[in-house]
Amino acid sequence: MNGVHDMGGMHGLGPIAPEQNEPVWHAPWESRVFALSRAIGAWGRWNVDASRQQIEQMPAADYLRVTYYEKFLYGMTENSIRHGLFTREELATGQPDPHAPKATPPLTAAQVAEVMLRGGPKTRAVERQPRFQIGDAIVTRNIHPLTHTRLPRFARGKAGVIIARHGAHVFPDSNALFQGENAQPLYTVKFAARTLWGEAANPRDSVCLDLWEDYLDPA
């Protein structure tokens, strides 16, 4: 969706303001939100693409106002409700539905380090052969889906060159909608800064994006 999250190239969104000696968390609740999102994710009811899509659906003004961990909190809460882990009534009252059976957490403390170290690779073995080689000229598609995509607006309908291939990766546009992983070749595409931003850009500069084959056409 053409949401405010897709902010590459926008102006006026505020200063960058690096903080010296920044702590990992700025308040204890941030660490709990982070941990809750990892632990609740262990239920496997949704995937990283659905998580991102949920956060993108935050009202735009809220999205710009709140912090990273508040976005985590929003995404995790909405996805938990949508996928039946708890109800809005339970959230409002803070009390479990007395008729609901008590569950067993899928992630125990003893498993944490191993699960974190393992992660969740997004590569898949597929039959589909890559259409493009390194060095090929491509043009990105001019698409504007209402749902999740990882092709930013600033890079749509633009000419670039394939500079790396990464095998087949799960396709976020379908995976976010639970319409299948549709794993397909992922490439790094290099765009000249002038192609994206015009003559004011330094002629040497470039922007590289990781893009799935379904975003690309031969130039």
Add this chain to the structure above:
Amino acid sequence: MTSHGPLDHDHHPEHSTVPNDTALRVKALESLLVEKGLVDPTALDAIVEYYEHKVGPRNGARVVARAWSDPAYKARLLADASAAIAELGYSGAQGEHMVAVENTPDVHNMVVCTLCSCYPWPTLGLPPVWYKSAGYRSRSVIDPRGVLREFGLEVSDDTEVRVWDSTAEVRYLVVPERPAGTEGMTEEQLAALVTRDSMIGVARVPAP
């Protein structure tokens, strides 16, 4: 998300004092999830402990120092960063598909995620607030040299600034240039010089 009061967003919203009611809401949510048996509170403690102590930019600094010290390791790192980083014991969530990009006199690399805030957790830890800021996410791709100047880094017009927008699950680690005056330093001494910001590509490693 709209029930709390306005944040102090005149300057930097990610730094603002978060209203108490967010902390209270999180506490209530955690209690509910524990009571329903959905999460184990000791697992939550273990996750917090893991991200406070097991990951962070010291990991990435060890990777860079090894690359500076050992040409064969550097070659492996640039060819298959996930495997080379795993040699040092770092792997996992948000680092499953790593690529290392080397700064040279000809190319200066910097990393952003314009669409959310993707960041290589196993090697750099959780992202700093500025990396997640709308200002950095929006401007890095259109005005990287201006952004670098805000970090105090001037890049010559003759050097290519190459911005890596983390749009997929590939995560990028910048291998900064080794500063002069570090000949003969041990890997451990070198690692102590390498900063987080230099591995995102918004700073150089200062000479000792």
